[in-house]
Amino acid sequence: xxxxxxxxxxxxxxxxxxxxxxxxxxxxPDGAPRAVRELVLLDLVPAEGLDDPRVEVVAGDLADEALLxxxxxxxxxxxxxxxxxxxxxxxxxxxxxxxxxxxGTRRLLEACRALPRPPRLVSTSSVAVYGGALPDPVTDDxxxxxxxxxxxxxxxxxxxxxxYTRRGFVDGRVLRLPTVSVRPGKPNKAASSFASGIVxxxxxxxxxxxxxxxxxxxxxxxxxxxxxxxxxxxxxxxxALGDVRSVNLPGLCVTVAEMVAAVAAVGGPAxxxxxxxxxxxxxxxxxxxxxxxxDTSRAERxxxxxxxxxxxxxxxxxxxxxxxxxxx
Amino acid sequence: xxxxxxxxxxxxxxxxxxxxxxxxxxxxPDGAPRAVRELVLLDLVPAEGLDDPRVEVVAGDLADEALLxxxxxxxxxxxxxxxxxxxxxxxxxxxxxxxxxxxGTRRLLEACRALPRPPRLVSTSSVAVYGGALPDPVTDDxxxxxxxxxxxxxxxxxxxxxxYTRRGFVDGRVLRLPTVSVRPGKPNKAASSFASGIVxxxxxxxxxxxxxxxxxxxxxxxxxxxxxxxxxxxxxxxxALGDVRSVNLPGLCVTVAEMVAAVAAVGGPAxxxxxxxxxxxxxxxxxxxxxxxxDTSRAERxxxxxxxxxxxxxxxxxxxxxxxxxxx
Numbered sequence: 001x002x003x004x005x006x007x008x009x010x011x012x013x014x015x016x017x018x019x020x021x022x023x024x025x026x027x028x029p030d031g032a033p034r035a036v037r038e039l040v041l042l043d044l045v046p047a048e049g050l051d052d053p054r055v056e057v058v059a060g061d062l063a064d065e066a067l068l069x070x071x072x073x074x075x076x077x078x079x080x081x082x083x084x085x086x087x088x089x090x091x092x093x094x095x096x097x098x099x100x101x102x103x104g105t106r107r108l109l110e111a112c113r114a115l116p117r118p119p120r121l122v123s124t125s126s127v128a129v130y131g132g133a134l135p136d137p138v139t140d141d142x143x144x145x146x147x148x149x150x151x152x153x154x155x156x157x158x159x160x161x162x163x164y165t166r167r168g169f170v171d172g173r174v175l176r177l178p179t180v181s182v183r184p185g186k187p188n189k190a191a192s193s194f195a196s197g198i199v200x201x202x203x204x205x206x207x208x209x210x211x212x213x214x215x216x217x218x219x220x221x222x223x224x225x226x227x228x229x230x231x232x233x234x235x236x237x238x239x240a241l242g243d244v245r246s247v248n249l250p251g252l253c254v255t256v257a258e259m260v261a262a263v264a265a266v267g268g269p270a271x272x273x274x275x276x277x278x279x280x281x282x283x284x285x286x287x288x289x290x291x292x293x294x295d296t297s298r299a300e301r302x303x304x305x306x307x308x309x310x311x312x313x314x315x316x317x318x319x320x321x322x323x324x325x326x327x328x
Numbered sequence: 329x330x331x332x333x334x335x336x337x338x339x340x341x342x343x344x345x346x347x348x349x350x351x352x353x354x355x356x357p358d359g360a361p362r363a364v365r366e367l368v369l370l371d372l373v374p375a376e377g378l379d380d381p382r383v384e385v386v387a388g389d390l391a392d393e394a395l396l397x398x399x400x401x402x403x404x405x406x407x408x409x410x411x412x413x414x415x416x417x418x419x420x421x422x423x424x425x426x427x428x429x430x431x432g433t434r435r436l437l438e439a440c441r442a443l444p445r446p447p448r449l450v451s452t453s454s455v456a457v458y459g460g461a462l463p464d465p466v467t468d469d470x471x472x473x474x475x476x477x478x479x480x481x482x483x484x485x486x487x488x489x490x491x492y493t494r495r496g497f498v499d500g501r502v503l504r505l506p507t508v509s510v511r512p513g514k515p516n517k518a519a520s521s522f523a524s525g526i527v528x529x530x531x532x533x534x535x536x537x538x539x540x541x542x543x544x545x546x547x548x549x550x551x552x553x554x555x556x557x558x559x560x561x562x563x564x565x566x567x568a569l570g571d572v573r574s575v576n577l578p579g580l581c582v583t584v585a586e587m588v589a590a591v592a593a594v595g596g597p598a599x600x601x602x603x604x605x606x607x608x609x610x611x612x613x614x615x616x617x618x619x620x621x622x623d624t625s626r627a628e629r630x631x632x633x634x635x636x637x638x639x640x641x642x643x644x645x646x647x648x649x650x651x652x653x654x655x656x
Contacts, residue, residue, distance in 0.1 A: 094495065132571050143469050145490070145572060152491035156484045162473070163480035167422065243460050244473060 001026065001034045004071050006062060006108065007082030008041025011183055012226060014050060016080060017041055019227045021052050026078055027235045029117055034077070042071040043083065062104035068111040075116055079170075080230060081108055081123040087286060089189035090150035101153035109160055113169035121161065122233045125176040125246060127219055127290040129155040138294035140248060147289035148191075162245045165238075173241060175233045178221040178251030178306075179290075182317035191286040195220060198259060199314055202274040203267045203322060211280030214257035217292030221251045221306060222313040223320070229304050240302060250296040250306030252313070262311040266318065329354065329362045332399050334390060334436065335410030336369025339511055340554060342378060344408060345369060347555045349380050354406055355563045357445055362405070370399040371411065390432035396439040403444055407498075408558060409436055409451040415614060417517035418478035429481035437488055441497035449489065450561045453504040453574060455547055455618040457483040466622035468576060475617035476519075490573045493566075501569060503561045506549040506579030506634075507618075510645035519614040523548060526587060527642055530602040531595045531650060539608030542585035545620030549579050549634060550641040551648070557632050568630060578624040578634030580641070590639040594646065 003020060007013045020026065020036055028034035039054050041047035046059045060067040062083050072079070083104065090097025105123070112119050128151030129144045146152045161172035183196040194210050195218050201208035221229070229249050241247070254262075264272035296306065307313050331348060335341045348354065348364055356362035367382050369375035374387040388395040390411050400407070411432065418425025433451070440447050456479030457472045474480045489500035511524035522538050523546050529536035549557070557577050569575070592600035624634065635641050 141471050143471050144487075146487070147494065147571070149491050149495065152487045156487050159472075159474070159480045159484050159487075163477050166475065167477065243475070 001028055001036055001077040002038040002040065002073055002075065003036050003078045003080070004040040004042060004076050005080045005082060006042045007084065009043035009045050009047035010082060011185055012180065012223065013041065013043065013080075013082050014047060015223055016082070016227050016230050017047070017050055017055070019231060021050070021054060023231070027120070029077060031237055038073070040071050040073075040076075042067075063099055063107055065107055065111065068107055069114075072111050072115060076119050077117075078120045078234060079108070079112060079122070080234070081105065081121060084124075085150070086188055086190035087126075087128055087148055087150040088191040088193075088283065090153060091148050091191075091282070091286065092189070094149055097149050097153055101150065102156055105157040106160060109164045109170060113164065118168055118170050120234055121170045121172045122230055123157065123161050123172060123174045124230075125154045125158050125174050126151065127176065127178060128286075129158065129176065130291045131289040134291050136291070136293055138248075138291040140244070140295060140298055148286050158246050165245050166243070171238045172245050173233045173236065174246040175229055176246055176248045177226060177229070178219040178249060180223055180226050181220045182313065182321070183223065184317070184321035191283045192218070194283070195259070198256070198275045199263055199317060202263050202271040203314075203318065207274045207276060209276050209278045210256060211278060211283040212256060212287055213279065213284070214255065214260065214277065216256045216284070216287060217253055218256065218287070219251040219253055219290070219292050219294070220310065220313070221249060222316055224316055225305060225307055232303055236302060247299050247302060247304065248294045248296060249304050250299050251293070252307045252310055253293040254310045259310060262314045265311050266314045329356055329364055329405040330366040330368065330401055330403065331364050331406045331408070332368040332370060332404050333408045333410060334370045335412065337371035337373050337375035338410060339513055340508065340551065341369065341371065341408075341410050342375060343551055344410070344555050344558050345375070345378055345383070347559060349378070349382065351559070355448070357405060359565055366401070368399050368401075368404075370395075391427055391435055393435055393439065396435055397442075400439050400443060404447050405445075406448045406562060407436070407440060407450070408562070409433065409449060412452070413478070414516055414518035415454075415456055415476055415478040416519040416521075416611065418481060419476050419519075419610070419614065420517070422477055425477050425481055429478065430484055433485040434488060437492045437498060441492065446496055446498050448562055449498045449500040450558055451485065451489050451500060451502045452558075453482045453486050453502050454479065455504065455506060456614075457486065457504065458619045459617040462619050464619075464621055466576075466619040468572070468623060468626055476614050486574050493573050494571070499566045500573050501561045501564065502574040503557055504574055504576045505554060505557070506547040506577060508551055508554050509548045510641065510649070511551065512645070512649035519611045520546070522611070523587070526584070526603050527591055527645060530591050530599040531642075531646065535602045535604060537604050537606045538584060539606060539611040540584060540615055541607065541612070542583065542588065542605065544584045544612070544615060545581055546584065546615070547579040547581055547618070547620050547622070548638065548641070549577060550644055552644055553633060553635055560631055564630060575627050575630060575632065576622045576624060577632050578627050579621070580635045580638055581621040582638050587638060590642045593639050594642045
């Protein structure tokens, strides 16, 4: 079967690609496992570091229809849609966010619709679809009132995937991810970038800036659990989701102060001392509009799992990314 | 001030235009009343029947950017966005619905964003944004899970208006209308078309087909109250809506059997006998996915009002449309 990952050059895309290559198979159209013979990594820049004959690297803009057709080929069976302009960037450049997050998603759905058979489509969404007065925890039935353009674009993407699925154009599943932490590599333009930076940088001997207050609560998911969730989201039979195609994945609710304590526990007080609090009102506003916890009972019934505690997340980061940095 | 009505040739658009012309003024950018000097009726077909020097008729496609610029002129102050491909038509022709209901709304918002001053934008949405398992009544905080492409397009339009408002590109207000009944004129391609037809046709001496069962509950608003609601939605200060730009307008929850009884009360048993029940599973499915009642306490606090009972709605229809048919 042919599998496509958009955002395939990104950290999560590459990690997902490795997981799929290691499994060797995914559920086919009828649900039975089939060998993954072609794995297409589509991204703005060529995906690197995946040396496997099954991998095909396609570089270009998600809004380019010809490129999408090339990536999907004649009969892609499965698409993981991870590509996005991240939160703070979509807030800073409204038009770019609309073009990639809304138009790109729509073009991808149209390209899927043109395939001979509706592919499975696993799309990621975000805590950012929520906003306004939020109960704790947020329940599945709560109205989406995003307070950022990124969140609005993701919410529209969810509606598109649900309607394309209802009409039989795709078999779509939307996974609302908590903030993924700890991400390796460099800071990005997500408002939540600090949620990785305040762990990654100190443990690498580098100073880190935290733009939000220590009592700020965040809702986190480790890369390991995120990749497991993406695979499970693909493998579930369509009927398991019914009419509600979006699932709030389990996360871990921690304060920034608790994150700092976990850094101290793993890297010692010197590591924690490298975290400097420099308030950024825009980041605080965006992060503060996101839920710090949501009810995950539906996800758990479907088999999704979160992390046990943040210290084990930090230890997994050390193991996966500091000790074996080539395998991101 | 310059005011634009999209869908201005439609029944609600023309009735709104008459109401605005009769008032002579609307709230200006600072909230103070200003004289309406130009009223632009934009629609696919030229709006007819409004003989007033303030009226300008513009005909063409909502997706045509040049046309939108022409309609808005250099400095439109207010836009009422009523144009839409209706529910059953958007279900039958997915691409047309997307082009008008999503792309058209987005182009209009972009044209508004290009104005020197963010205009007030009153946009209509629908019961169709809801779907799935619905509590009775539906509350404002309930997640939108539309079960039709029309509903999905309207829900995306709501997200667009909210985000364009948050960013200061427009001062948007979305009014979720119950099914408007009784509409004069001919049946249209809305799934809810029968909710006017089973009153209008029998009282005009014509047979009518009802595609849903007598126990089907519907959520209705009369044209008089709908127009009042549109004007009030425009006049409210922006701060009255805060972060939540969509308002569920008050309606009347009645069964189809109760509607038939009101026809009998006003037109006699012979009129009611002209209603023939011919089930249509598609219409029943779409209508059945809509809420039959929602919590209207927020709308009432804002000053919106619904109808007292359906018999008075029918009597108003006779008065407005059967006895004075030229004034629709």
